[in-house]
Amino acid sequence: MRRRFIFIGCLALCIVMVPSVSFGQKWHRDSVECRLSQHALEPVEGIWQFPADGATLCIMRASESTFDIHLLDSPRLDIPAGTKVGELTDTPTKSRYDGSLDASKISNAKIKKSRAVVDVADGYLRFKPYSDRTSVSFRRWLPYFMRMTITKPDNPDGLIGAKRVYPIDTDNFKPCL
Secondary structure: OHHHHHHHHHHHHHHHHHHHHHHHHHOOHHHHHHHHOOOOOOOOOEEEEOOOOOOEEEEEEOOOOEEEEEEEEOOOOOOOOOOEEEEEEEOOOOOEEEEEEEHHHHOOOOOOEEEEEEEEEOOEEEEEEOOOOOOOOHHHHHHHOOOOOOOOOOOOOOOOEEEEEEOOOOOOOOOOO
């Protein structure tokens, strides 16, 4: 009876310990930095942090022209590290990418999926979301044209984005041993 109790206790301890160690080590910041330092990086590759809420992302090459965005740290505790939250695709313009991002997984955002043009400059990622097209029939609005004024807020560009955390200096990489 005593042996059975010890065996069940050891088995339960192993089941609890193994998944957390193997999953946590793969997406720990030090291990991601080590993987990134093993090859030459594109301007978008690295570890990025959103200043507003502290969410940390890792962008790594997935194929020749695409990059995967994985979550390293988030204000939402129900999303594990390493969750894929988006994808970037190369464009003909240097340091500009077409991206899709699942904002609900990064923070408590109301937007579920969003598409944006992502620019990389001076150690910052700048997101410029695609705008929705709206068509208006002038003939339909003609009777009301003189009665109403439409004002559209002009939001400055570059307010939505992330700051590069790693690598700070893209010219001097030290390989991980």
